[in-house]
Amino acid sequence: MGQPIIDVQNLHKSYGAVQAVRGVSFSVQAGEVFGLLGPNGAGKTSTVEILEGLRTADSGVVRVCGLDPAQSGDEFKQNVGAVLQSTSLPDKLKVKEAIELFANFYKHRADTNKLLKQFQLEEKSSAYYSHLSGGQKQRLALAMALVNEPQVVFLDEPTAGLDPQVRREIYDIIEQLRREQKTVLLTTHYIEEAERLCDRVAIVDHGLVIATGTPRELKHGAAGTTRIEVRLARPLVNGVLGHLEGVADSREFDGTYVLHSAQPPQTIVALVKALQSENNELQSLEMFSPSLEDVFIELTGRRLRE
């Protein structure tokens, strides 16, 4: 493994009294798709905006392609591309014009027509920005992030607010970038996105990285348990669920009981017996194989999306 293409050490950033980033450290190798996964307000956007050069850190060391984003000015910008959490362009700017406009700012430029084809924007090349759908705008933002064939691409919540079909289209595009060996750093609060797209993930909460690894490593770290979510007719007053056979962890979120079990069949049998003895009824039961959500719950005691 050579020098990381992105290196972040002990990053701190505060906004007044609010400490948004409290000592974040991670590194990304060239050609890797790296995810920052965490709930809203975890410090993901602040972190990535410091890497993009849009904000300055209070302290810490940041290097992208060997350069300090805050100090390196245009030289840094020539090597990176980014999709902001929210991109806005003038309403009357046409799609092809937008790509050509931004391409003109760089020494090294990708072919506009190729980008239009790659991001399925050919039919919309003469459409005004204001006439595009949310998914089309996001594809345009992605195309603009690649006009300079950057070494590193930052994607800040690239599928937030998009419907599932459009989200899958964006996933296909990011998977294409991965096949092209682009270095991508993306932030997300969607488990599926991190599990599907990322080679490695850093889980971020309250301004700190609480776990880093491949999705598989992180899920195995959750003791290989199965998540069982149950809803009951009446709330439980004692902690009986935590003592059921095979249960490693038991929590309650808004009336839903979440159990992590290494022996799901035995746990379910024990659950039914316990509910019968308490004159309680099972309203619903769902089982999930281990996911990053479970890792997050185990590490923080909270759901990723509350």
Next chain:
Amino acid sequence: MSNTWTLTKMRMRLAVRNRAFFFFSFVMPLLFLFGAITFFTKGESNWVGYVLGAILTLTVMGSFWGLSVQLVTFREQGVLRRFRLAPVKASDMLASSIISNYFLTLPIVVIEIVLCRYAFHLRSWGNLWAIFLLVTLGSAAFAAFGLIVASVTNTMQETQMINNLIWMGFLFLSGATIPLAIFPGWLQRFALFIPATYLATGLEFAATNQAGLREIATDAAALALGLWLAFEVSRQLFRWEPEAKAPRRAKMWAAAALVPFIIFGVWENVTGTRLKEINQNYHALSSQMAGFLPKQK
């Protein structure tokens, strides 16, 4: 320079796609021109020249409003933020604003001059070199003043409030709408500190008296210095982010752009030359106009 030119072309393209641009940049100035000439000149060529100078002043000063609103809109919408990711500087954004505005203003200036010459029987072109020098410097300077307002305000509401206040001063105290010569002496002296006065009087002399480049040198110098300072100040105070607030000292920096006009205002008050010329020109035109008025029975 390449980025500036790229952005200039983009801004011009966006402007011509905006219907409001045609209304405010062509229809309104022409309505003012027709109205003013119809009601105030009675076909007298010298008065047509005088009104032309005033209308050109209003046309050029329009840059002040348009650019400040556009910059604040782009900032509030997050458009500037996206440009910040690219290797684009604040000076590129500002310069492209000013240059594109100039190119978009030129056609209506030409139309106004040609209309006055051929439709309203203006006897002479005036001094076209002086007119175009003042139009160029004035367009750029007032655009830069607008960009300063955008640099020190935090919201569109604030921008429009300050624009209105400043615009009223430009409109009514510069000679662009009400001849300075009919003001009381103390107000005439005060007007010499207002940037718009140099544009208005310079264009008035160039359009009516064929004032040469030498005669409008003070006006050109005042506008050029104002442009340079206003550009530098707005570049220093430029903000890309919607939530970035103007620092407290920003308004003081903005006031620095008025320094040339304070200096020229003091100079003109001390020498009295400009006021003398303004009053002489107006009274000469008024005397000519008296000859056209029907005699009282």
